[in-house]
Amino acid sequence: MSQTLNLTLKVWRQEGPDADGSFETYKAKNIPDDASFLEMLDVVNEDLIDNGRTPIEFPHDCREGICGTCGVMINGRAHGQEKGTATCQLHMRKFSDGDTIVIEPWRAAAFPVVKDLVVDRSPLDKIIEAGGYVTAPTGTAADANDTRIPKEAADSSMDAAACIGCGACVAACPNSAAQLFTSAKLWHLNSLPQGQPERYKRTEAMVETMEQFFGACTNHGECYEACPKEITLDFIGYMNRDYIKSKVKNRKLAGQQS
Amino acid sequence: MLPDSKVPAGPMAEKWTNHKFHSKLVNPANKRKFKIIVVGTGLAGSSAAATLGELGYEVEAFTFHDSPRRAHSIAAQGGINAAKNYRNDGDSVHRLFYDTVKGGDYRSREANVHRLAEVSTNIIDQMAAQGVPFAREYGGLLANRSFGGAQVSRTFYARGQTGQQLLLGAYQQMMGQVKAGKVKLHTNTEMLDLVVKDGEACGIVCRNLVTGEITSHSAHAVVLATGGYGNVFYLSTNAMACNVTAAWRAHRKGAYFANPSFTQIHPTCIPASDEFQSKLTLMSESLRNDGRIWVPRQLNETRAAKDIPEAERNYYLEEKYPAFGNLVPRDVASRNAKTVVDAGYGVGPLKNGVYLDFADAIARDGRDAIEARYGNLFQMYERITGEDPYTQPMRIYPATHYTMGGLWVDYNLMTTIPGLYATGESNFSDHGANRLGASALMQGLADGYFVLPNTIGDYLAPKLNQPLVDTDDDVFKESERLIEETTSHFLGIGGSKSPDHFHRELGKIVWNRIGMERDEEGLKSAIEEIQALSKEFWSDLKVLGDAKSLNSSLEKAGRIADFFELAELMARDALDRRESCGGHFRTESQTPEGEALRDDDNYAHVSAWEWNDKDTPQTKHAEELTFDEVPLTQRSYK
Amino acid sequence: MNKRKAVNLTSTVSPQKSGHKPLRETKKELPFPLNLYQSAVGKKWVMAITGLMLVGFVIGHMVGNLKMYLGVLEHDGSAAYDMDIYAEFLRNLLVPILPEGVFLWILRGGLLTAVILHIHSFYSLTRLNIASGRSYESKQDWLASNFASRSMRYSGIIVLAYIIFHILDLTVGATSDEFVHGAVQSNVVNSLSNPVIAGFYIVANILLCVHIFHGIFSVFQSLGVNNPNINRMKRGIATAVSGLILVGNVSFPVAILAGAVEYNECDPKLSVAEQVEENCVNSSGHDSDSDDDSHSESEGY
Known part of the structure; x- marks a missing residue:
């Protein structure tokens, strides 16, 4: 049965990208334990507005764990303590009455704070823009069943494609590396027949764009622990392999091999 | 006057082909001379932007999200229909067309629906080529399932994340065009006004949500792919x-708004747990294949579900509809849940749900089989409610899910404002009064990939070499001024209640009066209540912060203001339509068995509402619907 | 008059305010294989390859050192410490194809190159990572990373410092007056009987093995030879390799301090068989051929 919690929040407040930020302490009172973490913030915000203080800006949208908008550091963990769970799917029953919760935005040089807990993750779009697609203009496609894909391959590709682009991997990484994000998209496309013609060009372009913004992988594995979709680290290895191949292979031949 | 719907003449199956042939074309070399604005980057928007870019148009795409991939299309779970007939089970373009018209309870335009069914097959081909990892059989061919009570297996899916995978496919395709320089992307940019000059759409005015900057953008045509308005219910x-x-700002500039009262209430959502609930979570409709829906027979039941003996359980759907049982259509299942909960039989702490019980299915097929089928859904339910659906029944309740109504468009998807197009959920066109499961993704992509790119040329071709309207023009400046004015007004009211407060209160009115059941008295009082609350909104709103940085309260205030006007129009539309059809149920119009009773003599039309001014209610225009291919019949699920 | 202007498709777009510039620009691509080294993924690849070379060396070095437990053997008609015999063997590798010691220098050159590349890739990746930086104000709760993975840069630097000392101590002989080129057993025992040097040796070797643990663990991923089957073994392989090296290497100073490994000189009159029997050598043989310095160093031992 539903209970209520009284919590102490330490929330990062920052006016804008160039402003200095600091932690502010708030009391969150009478939070139903059925509430989600974001609903808890809603309640705190209503309270702040009532008291004439500007509400906390935090990233959120679908609240179903699929859009990838939400994401904050909760007590030093990206998306909080529940494994494989985005912030919006974290519920207050996982906390205890009297807890202190520290909430901080994602941190990385490539993710400047926009305001409070909201950061700018546009470099992730830049990585997709660099090559995270299959060039197949509308109308050119042959019948979908003309290309058979082994079920296992389609499943593996889907495992990678499940990435929601929230940036938790970058936030959790001690190097602010985006390897898990980039490699997931690469494996999604590189493991499918449709992705073969552009495989090595794509790998090269996406990896090099990634490196313009993010750090390098030192194989800690924090990204996997933080990932709300539990994307596997294997994809990073596959990306490394494809990248080396992309540099070694003759382009004219590369497209003909998988 | 309502413009011509431009439905082409000729046999149904040839209309689209003929129409494409008779439409004017823009020479490939001239396409780069046209600029098109696409607002929204969900399925309909991304696919349109990508395709128009590929064709050679200069495209500017706008999203208020931080990335196009955040659009809500991403949350669709179930799948996408296509008349591929890969299962050899008797499906065809005509059957999908037939099912969609019938499922929409005969309130959609036949020609549009037929075109949708025709291009559905191309969508699957296109998305597979795009690298969407659809579910596959062991032989490597695409898998299908039957969805939402359909008699054929025509639904393609990617686990429970079909919307995500399709959106990523369209988004990636668009990003390819961004790289190619054909699409310019504006993120964190919310369209706040449509600009019309000489009766034609010529651009939009936006606010950058991060910097607060108001900017004008000029184009030869504007495409709205901005989704539905289900959030008028607050909880959805x-x-x-x-x-x-x-869409609403376009409506205020002259685009007619069609069938606003046609909203879809999805029967299987997790009920609200407390008053702070911010949104409801959908549980896939497939659960009804194995779950049994019931409520206790006894009022004020306090026993746990498992302690209630079989004889004291009311399996109301199975009793009332022996043939379809728990698999009755969405609107029927939803309405019956409301009836039992309103009568006081609701379950859960707030008595606001009904049981969806898997005990029999687990006893019959074993826990492993149920886990294999619904494991991820059960896990999601457990995460949200803290209850284990393997040992105690799920609690479910209907929630607003989709809006069939939207901007009125002709066969070309053009609104009543020349040069303004509406695609996907933001238009009204294909689903009539009720949408079939797995058809929303289909329609969004059909519009964006295959319809709009083929129809927009007809409008643009005569405008070759016509210059863009300067963004310094008075029409733009006036728009900018009004937006600045409203923004500073919101910040200056200095009232006592937050935007969320008004949204929540508005939602209660809409849900109670314009929800699953509507009646004349309720609708009339809804209009009064909405007007009263709206007055309070404009005088007692409290928006803190400033307009020069991210301010979600300010964003909400503007959106809620439009919801007020929309809610009023929904009530007027529902009041005007004195019949029941699909998701619109007027208690005054029902069969002796309590089913929706259509009045085809008086209401076989689309109600398109024309904006007058803030103080004068909209004027209705009716587009009569004719049904040449699908004979009008009364639905029955007994 | 309509205030309209000609179509200008470049000027009407305002720059995206939220986007920001890359932290670093991609440089002009160099010819293969140098282009590999321009990217972080390529640098990791180089780091992995050179790391593997160095681990191979460390294992070889440890196996060679195990000779100290064998004591004195008969060799070419005289008695000698097996350790010293092995050192001579290294100097004579590929003789007579190459002159004495040349191949050893080629090996050393390769090792030195590996060390330099390993360090340079480390340096530039670390700079990249620091620049890509994070600045959490609250304490981060580590879930997957461990002491080994987070201390790579520090363990690496300390190990490097030790290796420099170790070369000066036992290869160049710069730290002791008693150092004799080629008399490896004598040099090692002399050096490691000093508790301070032995302590430094032990600490450095523990860090070396911590470093190697994460290195081996990472190498599959960096080289892209991973797959779910290998993943299951990764931690085991890393533990086994680093544990083996740790046990082997740390046993040497412990054995020397405990007196289990000694260097003994004995009466010049003893016969070869008697020297072997007594586990000592007739020291006169050594001093005389220290003229050929460059060839008589032990291979970095």
């Missing part, structure tokens, strides 16, 4: 940011 399965603002 829509994402928090979904809103009607772009």
Whole structure:
């Protein structure tokens, strides 16, 4: 049965990208334990507005764990303590009455704070823009069943494609590396027949764009622990392999091999 | 006057082909001379932007999200229909067309629906080529399932994340065009006004949500792909940011709004747990294949579900509809849940749900089989409610899910404003009064990939070499001024209640009066209540912060203001339509068995509402619907 | 008059305010294989390859050192410490194809190159990572990373410092007056009987093995030879390799301090068989051929 919690929040407040930020302490009172973490913030915000203080800006949208908008550091963990769970799917029953919760935005040089807990993750779009697609203009496609894909391959590709682009991997990484994000998209496309013609060009372009913004992988594995979709680290290895191949292979031949 | 719907003449199956042939074309070399604005980057928007870019048009795409991939299309779970007939089970373009018209309870335009069914097959081909990892059989061919009570297996899916995978496919395709320089992307940019000059759409005015900057953008044509307005109910399965603002501002500039009262209530959502609930979560409809829906027979039941003996359980759907049982259509299942909960038989702490019980299915097929089928859904339910659906029944309740109504468009998807197009959920066209499961993704992609790119040329071709309207023109400046004015007005009211407060209160009115059941008295009082609350909104709103940085309260205030006007129009539309059809149920119009009773003599039409001014209610225009291919019949699920 | 202007498709777009510039620009691509080294993924690849070379060396070095437990053997008609015999063997590798010691220098050159590349890739990746930086104000709760993975840069630097000392101590002989080129057993025992040097040796070797643990663990991923089957073994392989090296290497100073490994000189009159029997050598043989310095160093031992 539903209970209520009284919590102490330490929330990062920052006016804008160039402003200095600091932690502010708030009391969150009478939070139903059925509430989600974001609903808890809603309640705190209503309270702040009532008291004439500007509400906390935090990233959120679908609240179903699929859009990838939400994401904050909760007590030093990206998306909080529940494994494989985005912030919006974290519920207050996982906390205890009297807890202190520290909430901080994602941190990385490539993710400047926009305001409070909201950061700018546009470099992730830049990585997709660099090559995270299959060039197949509308109308050119042959019948979908003309290309058979082994079920296992389609499943593996889907495992990678499940990435929601929230940036938790970058936030959790001690190097602010985006390897898990980039490699997931690469494996999604590189493991499918449709992705073969552009495989090595794509790998090269996406990896090099990634490196313009993010750090390098030192194989800690924090990204996997933080990932709300539990994307596997294997994809990073596959990306490394494809990248080396992309540099070694003759382009004219590369497209003909998988 | 309502413009011509431009439905082409000729046999149904040849209309689209003929129409494409008779439409004017823009020479490939001239396409780069046209600029098109696409607002919204969900399925309909991304696919349109990508395709128009590929064709050679200069495209500017706008999203208020931080990335196009956040659009709410991403949350669709179930799948996408296509008349491929890969299962050899008797499906065809005509059958999908037939099912969609019938499922929409005969309130959609036949020609549009037929075209949708025709291009559905191309969508699957296109998305597979795009690298969407659809579910596969062991032989490597695409898998299908039957969805939402359909008699054929025509639904393609990618686990429970079909919307995500399709959106990523369209988004990636668009990003390819961004790289190619054909699409310019504006993120964090919310369209706040449509600009019309000499009766034609010529651009939009936006606010950058991060910097607060108001900017004008000029184009030869504007495409709205801005989704539905389900959030007018406050609690819905829509994402928090979904809103009607772009479509509504276009409506205020002269685009007719069609069938606003046609909203779909999805029967299987997790009920609200407390008053702070911000949104509802959908549980896939497939659960009804194995779950049995019931409520206790006894009022004020306090026993746990498992302690209630079989004889004291009311399996109301199975009793009332022996043939379809728990698999009755969405609107029927939803309405019956409301009836039992309103009568006081609701379950859960707030008595606001009904049981969806898997005990029999687990006893019959074993826990492993149920886990294999619904494991991820059960896990999601457990995460949200803290209850284990393997040992105690799920609690479910209907929630707003999709809006069939939207901007009126002709066969070319053009609104009543020349040069303004509406695609996907933001238009009204294909689903009539009720949408079939797995058809929303289909329609969004059909519009964006295959319809709009083929119809927009007809409008643009005569405008070759016509210059863009300067963004310094008075029409733009006036718009900018009004937006600045409203913004500073919101910040200056200095009232006592937050935007969320008004949204929540508005939602209660809409849900109670314009929800699953509507009646004359309730609708009339809804209009009064909405007007009263709206007055309070404009005088007692409290928006803190400033307009020069991210300010979600300010964003919400503008969106809620539009929801007020929309809610009023929904009530007027529902009041005007004195019949029941699909998701619109007027208690005055029902069969002796309590089913929706259509009045085809008086209401076989689309109600398109024309904006007058803020103080004068909209004027209705009716587009009569004819049914040449699908004979009008009364639905029955007994 | 309509205030309209000609179509200008470049000027009407305002720059995206939220986007920001890359932290670093991609440089002009160099010819293969140098282009590999321009990217972080390529640098990791180089780091992995050179790391593997160095681990191979460390294992070889440890196996060679195990000779100290064998004591004195008969060799070419005289008695000698097996350790010293092995050192001579290294100097004579590929003789007579190459002159004495040349191949050893080629090996050393390769090792030195590996060390330099390993360090340079480390340096530039670390700079990249620091620049890509994070600045959490609250304490981060580590879930997957461990002491080994987070201390790579520090363990690496300390190990490097030790290796420099170790070369000066036992290869160049710069730290002791008693150092004799080629008399490896004598040099090692002399050096490691000093508790301070032995302590430094032990600490450095523990860090070396911590470093190697994460290195081996990472190498599959960096080289892209991973797959779910290998993943299951990764931690085991890393533990086994680093544990083996740790046990082997740390046993040497412990054995020397405990007196289990000694260097003994004995009466010049003893016969070869008697020297072997007594586990000592007739020291006169050594001093005389220290003229050929460059060839008589032990291979970095």
